[in-house]
Amino acid sequence: MTKDQIFEFFRRLAEDNPDPETELEYGNCYQLVVAVALSAQATDVGVNKATRTLFREVETPQQMLALGEDGLKEHIKTIGLFNSKAKNVILLSQLLVDEYGGEVPDTREDLVRLPGVGRKTANVVLNCWFRQETFAVDTHILRVGNRTGLAKGKTPEQVEAKLEKRVPQPFRLGAHHWLILHGRYVCKARTPECWRCPVVDLCSFKKKVLEKPKGR
Numbered sequence: 001m002t003k004d005q006i007f008e009f010f011r012r013l014a015e016d017n018p019d020p021e022t023e024l025e026y027g028n029c030y031q032l033v034v035a036v037a038l039s040a041q042a043t044d045v046g047v048n049k050a051t052r053t054l055f056r057e058v059e060t061p062q063q064m065l066a067l068g069e070d071g072l073k074e075h076i077k078t079i080g081l082f083n084s085k086a087k088n089v090i091l092l093s094q095l096l097v098d099e100y101g102g103e104v105p106d107t108r109e110d111l112v113r114l115p116g117v118g119r120k121t122a123n124v125v126l127n128c129w130f131r132q133e134t135f136a137v138d139t140h141i142l143r144v145g146n147r148t149g150l151a152k153g154k155t156p157e158q159v160e161a162k163l164e165k166r167v168p169q170p171f172r173l174g175a176h177h178w179l180i181l182h183g184r185y186v187c188k189a190r191t192p193e194c195w196r197c198p199v200v201d202l203c204s205f206k207k208k209v210l211e212k213p214k215g216r
Contacts, residue, residue, distance in 0.1 A: 020177030061093035088116025140183025149204035
C-alpha cells in the first residue's frame with residue numbers, strides 16, 4: 001500500500017467506528033492486565049463471561065492474593081489453559097504488590113516483567129489504559145496486515161515494526177483496535193467477507209470473496 005492508500009484505509013475504518021476500543025470488560029488498569037493475560041488463546045466473549053463475577057469480587061492485586069490460586073481457578077475454569085493462567089495471575093499480583101505498591105506500571109519494560117505478560121499484552125495495556133500509541137499484534141492483525149498488504153511480516157514483531165513505521169496520524173492510537181475488529185468481523189480467517197468490506201479496493205489480497213456465499 002502507498003502512503004495515500006494507508007491513510008484512506010484507516011480513514012474509512014475510523015468513519016465506520018470513530019471510537020474503537022477493546023471488547024474486554026474491565027473497571028481499572030489492574031483488571032485490564034488480568035483480562036488481557038487471560039485472553040491468550042481464548043475469546044474476549046469467553047473471558048468476559050468468566051471475569052464478570054471475578055471482577056465484582058476482585059479489584060486489586062491484594063484482593064486477588066486474598067482470593068488465592070484455587071479461588072481464582074473456580075472463576076476462570078471455563079477459559080483455556082486456566083491452570084497456568086491462574087498461577088501467572090497470582091504471581092503477577094504478588095510482584096505488583098511487592099515491587100510496585102500494588103499499581104500497574106506504565107512502561108513496556110516493567111509490564112513484561114510480570115508473569116504471563118508478554119509484549120502483546122503490554123502493548124494492549126499501554127494503549128487502552130495509558131493512551132500510548134502501541135500496536136498489539138494478535139492473530140487477527142497478523143492476518144489483516146499480510147492479507148491486505150498494509151504490513152507484511154512472518155511474525156507479530158515484524159508486523160508490529162511495519163505498523164510502527166507506516167500508520168499515520170491521527171490514526172495511531174486507535175489503529176490496533178480497528179485492525180483487530182476488522183479481522184474479527186470482516187476479514188475473517190476462513191472466508192473473508194470482502195463483499196461488505198469498506199476497504200476492499202485498497203486491499204492487495206488476490207483471492208477476494210466478492211459475492212456473499214449462499215445460505216449466509
